[in-house]
Amino acid sequence: MMNLPRLFGGRAASGRAASAPVARERLQILLSHERGLRGQPDLLELLRAEILAVVSRHVVLDPEKVVVRMERGNNVSTLEVDIEVPNAVEIMIAAAR
Amino acid sequence: MAKVLVVTSGKGGVGKTTSTAALGAALAQMGEKVVVVDFDVGLRNLDLVLGAERRVVFDLINVVQGVAKLSQALIRDKRLENLWLLPASQTRDKDALTDEGVSSIIADLRTRFDWIICDSPAGIERGAMLAMRYADEAVIVTNPEVSSVRDSDRIIGMLDSKTVKAEKGEQVEKHVLVARYDRARAARGEMLSIEDILEILATPLLGIIPESQDVLRASNVGSPVTLNDATSAPARAYIDAARRLKGETVAMMVPVERKGLMDRLLGRRAA
Numbered sequence: 001m002m003n004l005p006r007l008f009g010g011r012a013a014s015g016r017a018a019s020a021p022v023a024r025e026r027l028q029i030l031l032s033h034e035r036g037l038r039g040q041p042d043l044l045e046l047l048r049a050e051i052l053a054v055v056s057r058h059v060v061l062d063p064e065k066v067v068v069r070m071e072r073g074n075n076v077s078t079l080e081v082d083i084e085v086p087n088a089v090e091i092m093i094a095a096a097r
Numbered sequence: 098m099a100k101v102l103v104v105t106s107g108k109g110g111v112g113k114t115t116s117t118a119a120l121g122a123a124l125a126q127m128g129e130k131v132v133v134v135d136f137d138v139g140l141r142n143l144d145l146v147l148g149a150e151r152r153v154v155f156d157l158i159n160v161v162q163g164v165a166k167l168s169q170a171l172i173r174d175k176r177l178e179n180l181w182l183l184p185a186s187q188t189r190d191k192d193a194l195t196d197e198g199v200s201s202i203i204a205d206l207r208t209r210f211d212w213i214i215c216d217s218p219a220g221i222e223r224g225a226m227l228a229m230r231y232a233d234e235a236v237i238v239t240n241p242e243v244s245s246v247r248d249s250d251r252i253i254g255m256l257d258s259k260t261v262k263a264e265k266g267e268q269v270e271k272h273v274l275v276a277r278y279d280r281a282r283a284a285r286g287e288m289l290s291i292e293d294i295l296e297i298l299a300t301p302l303l304g305i306i307p308e309s310q311d312v313l314r315a316s317n318v319g320s321p322v323t324l325n326d327a328t329s330a331p332a333r334a335y336i337d338a339a340r341r342l343k344g345e346t347v348a349m350m351v352p353v354e355r356k357g358l359m360d361r362l363l364g365r366r367a368a
Contacts, residue, residue: 023242031297
């Protein structure tokens with residue numbers, strides 16, 4: 001009779017809820033995230049290089065002053081691009097060419 | 098044609114060395130000429146599990162560095178004439194392993210053996226990378242536990258990208274070997290089931306090795322579990338797995354996940 005709860009509602013013998021489904025769900029969430037990152041560990045570096053290239057077409061930039069940061073939140077992630085542009089003297093507007 | 102098989106896992110302590118010894122011995126008993134190679138430089142243990150620890154003179158690093166010939170470093174098993182061991186160095190650093198050295202040793206072993214089974218160290222460092230580098234096939238040893246499954250997933254990703262086969266646009270043939278499986282606990286929902294593991298890893302199953310005292314008993318006396326007591330549950334599971342590696346079709350003894358009413362009522366004691 002002590003085992004009756006197990007016959008209903010998928011409870012483990014101890015009376016606690018079965019933990020394996022929790023393990024499975026946690027793994028599925030974690031691994032889908034980790035697999036997404038795999039093979040592109042330098043995504044940020046790639047973004048940085050391409051942003052630098054685009055902006056450099058119009059503005060003279062110090063490559064060291066282009067910072068790309070990714071922050072992961074629960075619902076949304078933010079991509080922060082911080083570009084330090086030198087003062088007007090050095091700015092070249094493409095249209096001026 | 099010779100096959101290079103890596104036994105790997107990422108996580109330590111899941112049963113790589115036990116599985117290497119057991120599968121190697123099982124294949125040798127089937128008439129295949131097998132060499133098991135220990136890549137765990139600095140922490141070798143395959144010699145101990147095989148009961149050959151007192152016969153090691155030269156090792157993998159000695160061969161890589163040209164100090165010894167391959168034939169001098171190979172140790173023939175005393176029980177199985179088809180089984181050989183290439184031990185790792187216990188004193189050297191793992192950095193002594195080089196890609197070129199491993200490449201040439203594997204090429205040489207391919208001319209002498211049917212199976213070259215590489216026992217990978219834990220982790221994803223140089224030793225583990227080199228153990229899988231030249232593999233045609235891989236056995237990923239996984240325990241039904243979250244950290245082991247996660248590490249297996251990572252290793253599968255590396256097999257698909259960092260091996261010579263992957264770089265040539267081919268695939269290393271991968272198999273998951275679930276070890277330390279307790280079917281009663283899985284049936285009670287206390288342990289990831291085989292279905293859970295296969296669904297998450299999306300890799301075919303090579304075998305299910307039950308949690309068993311026979312494994313420790315065999316390693317205590319320095320004998321592969323398949324040789325120590327061929328009728329024990331883990332030995333039978335490894336022998337079936339070895340037959341599948343040879344391409345035979347062997348019915349998978351997947352432990353029953355859903356038990357009958359009486360089994361479930363009595364389930365705790367049946368374990």
